[in-house]
Amino acid sequence: MINKGRVTIKDIARDLNLSTSTVSRALRNHPDISDATKKLVVQYANENDYHPDAIAQSLKNMRTNTIGVMVPEIKHDFFSAALNGIEDVTYAAGFTIMVCKSNESYEREVLNTRALLSNRVAGFIVSIAQNSITHDHFQSLKDKGIPLVFFDRIAEDIEASKVMIDDYEAAFKATEYLINKGYKKIAHFAGPDNMIISRERHNGYKDAFEKNNIKYDKNYVIRGGLNEEDGMIAFQKLQELPKMPDAILAVTDPVAIGAFVQINQSKLKIPDDIALMGFSNNAITSLVSPSITTVAQPAYEMGSTAAKMLLEEIHYKGSYFQHRTEVLSTQLIEREST
Amino acid sequence: MINKGRVTIKDIARDLNLSTSTVSRALRNHPDISDATKKLVVQYANENDYHPDAIAQSLKNMRTNTIGVMVPEIKHDFFSAALNGIEDVTYAAGFTIMVCKSNESYEREVLNTRALLSNRVAGFIVSIAQNSITHDHFQSLKDKGIPLVFFDRIAEDIEASKVMIDDYEAAFKATEYLINKGYKKIAHFAGPDNMIISRERHNGYKDAFEKNNIKYDKNYVIRGGLNEEDGMIAFQKLQELPKMPDAILAVTDPVAIGAFVQINQSKLKIPDDIALMGFSNNAITSLVSPSITTVAQPAYEMGSTAAKMLLEEIHYKGSYFQHRTEVLSTQLIEREST
DNA sequence: CTGAAAGCGCTAACAG
């Protein structure tokens, strides 16, 4: 056994005086093979701890049972929940996932795409990095005919399956909820302008004012990133304004948490001095005190849906796969912070 | 181009009137090849978007640049932080990770081990499932000569590299801290007895009483799992006791959070009626109110250290690799709950 | 029902 105890089909064939093709067929339960031979081979394989070499199979079949997943971060609640959903679905389908994180960096995203490509993953599930400049690396996957599904942070300009929520509507409703609660000066901690989720949420926020005939104050829109540090920074910027708002709508829960921490370090009280609202329903928002009102985003389902759509495309036999965009529903969760 | 636009060495060789071996060597910057040929080949490869097929390389070289990672859960703070550390280190070394989760299930752990094995991962990084009965599947990896590193949830009976904290000492100090704070009846929400981290933490807890000449009350040890639901259940069991304790030491932060939620639903107040202490320093423990005292466990470092040790073993050229056990240090973080 | 042979993409002796 040259390869450190790894039993191959060849070994079995030799020991059993059969050809490799017969062994291969017996193992895959091919109808041509007699039951006697099958039994013999399978038993021998089990006894000798034979396991097919997925690498060799992949090379031969020109396809792997691996799915490439790229997320900006692993540690964030939203993404780790989505990963959970992806893993559950792909596991059930006999696939394994290669997980890469872009760390919100364009360069790392490009390099990881290449690495996953080199590993001939059967398909990609991607949530785009905050700093992603172009989408050429994703377009080239489509050009190569590799199935690709985006979730949450999607690319509009690429024809692919997508899983998202209605960010516009969710932000609109969130803002309207605050307005109805009586808040008049509502600030928005927005995300980067190059990201669709940021833009949509910002637009929803903006339009809620219009519909309710309230003047929209540009100065109350603080632009930044999507993570906790960004929420801290945004609140600091807010404090430099001549007049503080009476509510904040954060583009994500991490941003809300960042703001939460800073607010608690100021003399302001939530919700009396300033209300706070997040976006995602991370576990933490229900546990802090006061608990934070937020928009529940079905992270696990977004992941599992993306995985299901990808598998569908991978298994699709026809010539032209019709891409869909699944829009999952959100839910406003009212808590103590508003 | 038969394989959907994928350029191979063969294609380049044909178009450039060279042999495949020359192209292969030129691409890998082999000294035998003339600079002129190298330049020609490399340029052509770039222009035509050539990327080496990692599957074919792996088959040929009998090794992949993939590392198999198995965790009980992805979503938990501790594991997602550890995954982050693993991903950063392996990415820097040019490896990609295949991530599987066992869902705390023995069967799934075994199946995943097989799947990763089939994919010929260069090595394994594992944190064992709560319900893992035997470690045969891991032993068989060692038998096959595949590098394996355990972190946090280790297997004592397997000779492999390990990354852990001194669970005994950490629990001992945590308990002693509570004792010194004046708490007399300290309950322990312990983990499953088959897990080393549970046993060690339990032993540390127990011995702290002995050293301080305090009687240890078996009834105050509630055994359960390691997750949030388990903390909830444990607290319910605790309430059935004739006399409530004045403090709880939870085996993990999720268990502490579960208890936290239940306590808040009872009439008891933290820390006046009952103190609460966790284990890991999950982000959430600092944000809830009252914030929870806990033992900081360096999750990211445990992951990155495990990855470094694994890479070391993978790259080791000698005949006998000396396994180490790295014990990372913990830190007691005092907060409002005690 | 079974076997021989070719080939997936790549690398590495071995020859020139």
Place this chain on the structure above:
DNA sequence: CTGTTAGCGCTTTCAG
């Protein structure tokens, strides 16, 4: 400096 050849482990025609 470059080419020929064989082979990694597996599947799959094609031929008996």
